[in-house]
Amino acid sequence: MTLADTDPATLIPLGDAKRRAADAVHAWEDRLLAVSHQLHADPEIAFQEHRAAELLATALQDAGFTATVGAFGLPTAIEASYGTGEFVVTVCAEYDALPGIGHACGHNIIAAAGLGAAIALAAIADEAGITVKLLGTPAEEHGGGKVLMLEAGAWEDATVSLMVHGGPGVDFRCDDFSSQAVDRFRISYTGRPAHAAAAPDKGVNALDAATVALTAIGLLRQQLPGSVRTAAVITQGGDVTNIIPAHTVVEAEVRSFDLDELRDAKRRVLTCFEAGAIASGCSWTQERTEPRYDPLRQEPLLAGPWNDALVELGRNPIAVTGLAGGSTDMGNVSQVVPSIHPGIAVHGSTSAPHTEGFAADAATPAADRAIIDAAIGLAWAAASAALAPDSRADLLARQAARPVGATTSPQADE
Structure with a gap:
């Protein structure tokens, strides 16, 4: 038929x-x-x-x-x-x-x-x-x-x-x-551990990278269109206070009613995560965690x-x-x-x-x-x-x- x-x-x-x-x-x-x-x-x-x-x-x-x-x-x-x-x-x-x-x-x-x-x-x-x-x-x-x-x-x-x-x-x-469309992704920072009191200058603090990135995203929100939403949480940020965190993980998302607007907002948010890596000296990776x-x-x-x-x-x-x-x-x-x-x-x-x-x-x-x-x-x-x-x-x-x-x-x- x-x-x-x-x-x-x-x-x-x-x-x-x-x-x-x-x-x-x-x-x-x-x-x-x-x-x-x-x-x-x-x-x-x-x-x-x-x-x-x-x-x-x-x-x-x-x-x-x-x-x-x-x-x-x-x-x-x-x-x-x-x-x-x-x-x-x-x-x-x-x-x-x-x-x-x-x-x-x-x-x-x-x-x-x-x-x-x-x-x-x-x-x-x-x-x-x-x-x-x-x-x-x-x-x-x-x-x-x-x-x-x-x-x-x-x-x-x-x-x-x-x-x-x-x-x-x-x-x-x-x-x-x-x-809204939503794009969810994971950011991983890798630094270098060190004793936080005896040799902090030997470490590369991955939690600093996340802190810089989330601060930058908070400041970026003023410049984003009102229809865009972005959110992030640190799911791994260190274990104890006396060790410089060598690895942190941030789960993030960006939402918008328009796909082009979402793509642009995500690009700008990823720039904030890159800034965290540059400021802290960490390496970083990003991956989508689920389908958009x-x-x-x-x-x-x-x-x-x-x-x-x-x-x-x-x-x-x-x-x-x-x-x-x-x-x-x-x-x-x-x-x-x-x-x-x-x-x-x-x-x-x-x-x-x-x-x-x-x-x-x-x-x-x-x-x-x-x-x-x-x-x-x-x-x-x-x-x-x-x-x-x-x-x-x-x-x-x-x-x-x-x-x-x-x-x-x-x-x-x-």
Whole structure:
């Protein structure tokens, strides 16, 4: 079958598709919430999400999907599929937790909502001319699981891709939900040890290099654009006070909404690290510690139906200017496949993400409601894109025009 073989006039009407998708979510509601609560109670960090992956894969198999754990060379990645239509909807599910504070970014909400959306779309797959894929994507917090899966071909057959992220406060329009690119790297300084009291003049102090560099970065911040963020921590800086530190390690990151701006800011930050080496007499090296996360691009043909779905579900998303912050490897997916990554509010939550407060909020009745609404909203957005003739034709034409391997190209080592 080619990408344009299905006659849109033969497909299920959108209203019927939405009703059946919502019915499927509600039929699975107890199971979806049980999955969320089990993930929340048993957090696993990046690349160690073995129980989470098995939990989701079992649910998908029970829903009639073929599901594989250990897909695309990652032991905790999932690939699950249902249907044979030419319009391939790829739903993403994240399930990694944060060290020490569990699901403080609400990835249990993301996973359960993604599971629900996939099951909802499976209920209409044959009559909507779609194939439903769920990709379980490990290591979003650190590690870039989606980037690794992209390079392994996980999105080569995708027409569109969707996921949702829980958060505190109120609902915002998908168009206004953005993320920063982030580049994370490690700086290592090597000096020469010496007795700090008896022969300090014989040493080359690697901690001095880090101190000079971090001071220079602090001064540089005044000269950086307001949309740039940079941060660094010393992870190794010496062992005892009476030995000149011969080796220090600094973990650093630079963020921006614009890749060119990020590249320039990183260049200037690296100059500060070089200054530390020059001032102290140390040698130094730098290496990227994980794949770069790229900025989000929200696809209008999916974002509009998502916004409409939230209104229909009684959530009434608001428009804002400059809503931003944080980074996600879904940004990399959105650069090569039409995608959305909206937020869904845990109503009543006032705790910031990545805190113990939001970890607690991610397993409340408000979080449960967010899961069900998000699952329905994602399914409705995908159904709208697949069943509106102009939208379907546009998205399939873009997929057909995409060169083979276009989603798999690794990043340049900038």
